[in-house]
Amino acid sequence: MLTQNPLTLSDAQRIAESIVGPVRWDGAQGHCQCPGEASHTTPTAPTDCKAVVEPIATAGGTLAPGVYCFHGSCRAACDDASHALRSALGKRQPGQPGSRTWHPRVTPAPKPQFNLAKLEHIARKLDGIDAGWLAARSAKTPWNRTPASFLHELYRPGERVVVFDVFESQGQALWTCTAPPFDARALDGFRTGKARGVWYLAQPVNGEFADTGTFNKDVTPHLSRRSFRTVTSWRYMVLESDKANPDHWLAALVQMPLPISAIYTSGGKSIHALVRVDAGSKADWDFQAAKVKPPLVMLGADEKAISAVRLTRLPCCERVEKAQIQTLLYLNGTPDDTPICELPPIASGWHGDWQPADQDGGAL
Ligand SMILES: [Zn+2]
Incomplete structure (x- = not known):
């Protein structure tokens, strides 16, 4: 079988760290130093850049494995790092040597549902x-x-x-x-x-x-x-x-x-x-x-x-x-x-003799 050597989350994390350096992991993603930090044109915060090693559901769709930075000036470096990361992760896919296509090995957490x-x-x-x-x-x-x-x-x-x-x-x-x-x-x-x-x-x-x-x-x-x-x-x-x-x-x-x-x-x-x-x-x-x-x-x-x-x-x-x-x-x-x-009530409501919570603005 091809599943004898599955890529675990910690394997994927190690691969990412070999590309972007230390990462402060929270599951399949974590903040890291931006590979293009030298080209940032505005101050860099420690949370500006993150590495992702499994597809992550976001409000805007699925965030693929890669390196993502808030800054725009470093995009080329981040694209290179993303490509290297996906490629390295892909190479570890059993049966798909060198594949550049990401196939998740770790089952993503179930999508939250309204209960x-x-x-x-x-x-x-x-x-x-x-x-x-x-x-x-x-x-x-x-x-x-x-x-x-x-x-x-x-x-x-x-x-x-x-x-x-x-x-x-x-x-x-x-x-x-x-x-x-x-x-x-x-x-x-x-x-x-x-x-x-x-x-x-x-x-x-x-x-x-x-x-x-x-x-x-x-x-x-x-x-x-x-x-x-x-x-x-x-x-x-x-x-x-x-x-x-x-x-x-x-x-x-x-x-x-x-x-x-x-x-x-x-x-x-x-x-x-x-x-x-x-x-x-x-x-x-x-x-x-x-x-x-x-x-x-x-x-x-x-x-x-x-x-x-x-x-x-x-x-x-x-x-x-x-x-x-x-x-x-x-x-x-x-x-x-x-x-x-x-919180204790501080006023008795819309029309009662409410206490003066704060009346700044002064316009009705
Ligand atoms: Zn950056």
Whole structure:
């Protein structure tokens, strides 16, 4: 039989290290020194480059074995290293000497699946999670926010956020966060009259258009200000669910030990949560996302939506096609891992005599 000498994960890791040097492994992938680091034109973070030795499922498809770097200037060196790695791994395939085609020897982990029973079980632990309950635990009062005062809670002075009312576009506005006092009405032009509603790119960007220089050479590069090239901070992850009952999804979200910065409706049936990640690079973001994805997907999170460069609904804006407002339910710019359900109520809800959580922005 040809299977007498299978390539184990540790064999594959050793082969990779013979090409790129030491790797900080996490399963079949790990951060390493970029083989083209000398050509980087911007500072190099230790998480910028990673080696992959088995096909890895990502939100954008399958990441083949290879060497991937956040920087673009080192692409030739990374391509060479990727080729060497695939070739070396291929040569170890029994029966396929010298094959350049990758055939996985290690069965990939099963794809995470939505588990309705599990979600219902968790949701049942906590009843009555609604807008009032969330508002009572929200560090910033949700009901008097504007699109701009919402964003102001999430970004730092000088940071820029792209705002869209055409999903497929490069954005209709570039909002810049300024130090207080700020103009809470800055994006009020988006609050009404937008047929499909309004989105923002969750990661702040530099506002410039850049060659997307995608890792996949088959994709024609194009100029974009909503690609990973222009992101200035890998701060957030968006969670949304199309499958879960919204009440159950909300009940599960508030029990998760995740630093949730904001929760809002899509103006449709979906509820989005903005989770603070603070990754050091896109590779680091992908790394962290891969770890949290299985349990989140099991509870109903849309796997495809867990991607590093993601548009999400901008609260306090109308979605005309649904005759609904994209409604802010919860806002906390400095969250920690404490599940929201363990936070003490700080206000009594939407219309009660709420305590002054924080009234910055000053616009109604
Ligand atoms: Zn590089």
